[in-house]
Amino acid sequence: MADNIPTLLQQALALHQQGHLQQAENLYARVLQIDPRQFDALHLIGLIAKQRGDLESALNFFGKALQVDSQQAKLHCNLGASLQEKGEALHALASYETALRLQPDYAMAWNNRGNTLRSLQRYQEALDSFEQAMRFQTNYPEAYVNRGICLQEVNEHAQAILDFEDALRLRPNYGAAWFALGFSHQQLQDYEQALASYQQALVLMPGHSPAYYNRAIVLIKLERYTDALDDLQQLIDIQPKSSSAYLQRGHALRHLQCFSEAVQAYQMALERGGDAQQIQYHLASLGVGASPSMAPPTYVADLFDQYAERFDQHLQQQLDYQVPQLLNQALQALRTPQNAAHDVALRFNRALDLGCGTGLCAPFLKSIAETLDGVDLSPKMLEKARQRHLYDSLYCQEIVEFLTQSVSLYDLMLAADVLVYFGDLQAVFETVYTQLEAMGIFAFSVEAATEIGWQLQPSHRYAHSENYIRTLAKQVGFELLELTLHHGRREQQQSVSSFIVVLKKS
Template sequence: MSSSSAPEITTMLQQAVTLHQQGQLQAAGDLYQQVLTRQPDHFDALQLLGVIARQGGDAPSALKYLNAAIAVNPAQAIAHCNLGATLQDLGRSAEALASYDRALQLNPAYLLALNNRGNVLRSLGRLEESLQNYQHALQLKPDYAEALLNRGISLQAMDQHEAALADFDAAMQLKKNNIDACFARAVSLQHLQYVEEAIQDYDDVIHQQPHHAEAWCNRGICLQKLQHYEEALTSYGNALKIRPVYAKAQQQLGRVLQLLARDDEAIAAYGQALAQGADAEQINYALATLGKVAAPVASPAAYVTELFDQYAGHFDQHLLTVLDYQVPVLLVAALERQGPPQRSNSLDLGCGTGLCARFLRPWSTRLTGVDLSARMLEKARQTELYDDLHQMEIAAFLQQSSQHYDVIVAADVFVYIGDLHAVFAGVKKALCKGALFGFSCEVSSTADYLLQPSHRYAHSLPYLQALADAHDFVLLEASQAYARQDKGEKIRINIIVMQRK
């Protein structure tokens, strides 16, 4: 490069940067290319062409230019950070992490690299580590809105929604009309069952960005919970207009149509959801509740896990204050009438958040809980009433358990299992002779077991008696009661106590 061309290159580069900042990417890119024509190893032109390529969605070109820039000057943290972002776009998380690490070795106070490194760790499920990066960035710059937003999203993924809301609120204070923070805030409000407030936030997102399909879909779910079914249909319809291939919205649409007794339309929506990639087991389960396919022997494990993972944060309050849930009290009273041992090794099948634990603990020298939902088990762990907690399907747990129990209970668990033979075989194996097995189930007056439109199974008393006979149990007590409310109707259940022969 001649000395006379250096001022020309500097002027050209300044013009290109100005155009770049104005969003005129094509014009800026042409000028960066002209710089490279005069000086092929110009670091800034190479690095900024990589940025433009990434902004334009051309990841391979971005990688080419950024790697060339790093070859020219490997000591520039900005190029490593931009390379990390490009690798992140491509899903090459481990390589992206290494690029951010190099950027931070060169500049430990590089805020963008800290924030982006946190995002990669979050994508890898390393949530605690992601928090450390956001917190480091916020120590350096407390008003860093992006780090507040991303820390909130990691806290949200850890089911710490109250803490997440504080971060989303702070991010929105710093950056007005922050759509991402407003949407994330709505998601946490929805998880906490503040559905009216969540709808307000989704409305704010939609006002700013009418084509936000996720906001329309989640708004529909909130309206569905409030039993505003027609409004929910409109929200799902808008989501599907924006994104015609959207399995989640199609599946939710099917559920609302089913609740409105528009069964043919529900079947069509479920079919569309299946064609668009929805979980086939869950769709067939929904179709079974409409009588279109044979009912499975149990609810899909993924359905139960997802249902209760979402429900964990407000499970106890909703059951006890909204649904007037009585099963633990009724079941324990029935067991006490049959005289359970005062010092027992007790097992709580499908323990959930531990609603039965406070009744079982006074009897128990040892209390074990089993459930499919990790988030439910975390709530159970917080009660400090269990000696052991296991995340497993209950029949599998019973078959592999080496323990022998004096009392086994299953409160409101068999509503997710139709055929109970495997469970009874497992209980027989795990229960001491003469010991008690107490459980509840919804009442079927027709079939042995029946999958209801509520997506819950009911069982007949003759079927339960047949199970007792087949698996060496004596039926000590069978009483009917109302366990809870569902959409204003009282749900009738059987409370059963059996004794192992």
């Protein structure tokens, strides 16, 4: 009867390779009835369990196979893949290491090891592992894609694109590679290329939800709001409970000025478990519900992380942004007439750029301050600011929280287009006042409100009235040195008026 085992295994393996899993499993089971310790049957029936997602059964069969023969690299590789899917990354890594000790040129094990290292955020080791996989198997599109995804994790999107393109040269109909290529183009703000890549991904992977979602985001960036709504509807048809789809639908409808429909979309996102704080903020900006006292920090950080690459160019070339120049002029006006006549420079000992962003105010601040620090919520904006080499220290933190915890005192604090994300300014004024030296200066801009007090606008930015600023400054203990109305920027082809304010700690 034992003589039938090779024939049964051959038949089972053929069925397995053809995707006939149940028939193959039945034959492997017949082999194990004949010989319960038959290695190939234990290993391969475990592999079928893994393919079905039954990881416990897979690990059970792989464990039995290990008791028969622990020197098979493929078994350790499949064991590692099961452990990886189960979320046991360190145990998976150990299995891949064992497989590679047994078979150093095992390309799949190198590739899988790279994926596990990436999940552990050990990115350089992961990149090295993918490199080894491609060294031992030159025609390996999966390894190119996985290395590209790892490069995406470390924000090396230009390099990642080269890997995705190599993968597509090897396998032109590789849908996952097209999707990943689209994502890197999207992160580099090359939206037309991203759009083309997502289109190809959807041709190859119809119904792929992430591609519909990302393509909708790109279409919104390209101001093709109606097309974005079509993609979002496709996504909602596939995933009716997707809060993200409804949230983006709300954004697209807002851009189309379909405000009542936008409100409905935001409410649907809220019902489906979306971020309540952010969604309530969006609704409040459309007049639904009470306005929060400030924008959610997560919203501000996400907004400016996405905006970082094109922030300077967009503000200066498209929005006619004037606030840094206006604040610089206001500070220069602090020089006494005598000092101005003798061209005596305005000097501060220690300055803090609140919500510094990419550092647009740093050049003039550094010229008047011995030491310049900056604080901002957005890591990507701070990275741009760091590249200017003008700040002595940079901090990633919410500004009131930073000031509350700071042990440093400053004789100048500046907030350019930052307080537009705060409604109630009392906490900002009080913490600034506390951390200013005696006679210290606080200079900032706010958008001018048409009503008394402060209000959240449809632009998601707060506006403040002149009376509100004057009253609060006096209440906290500031002396008002300047409060003037200027053109600060443009928004949807309309001039936005800003107050330029200079206060002194009395």
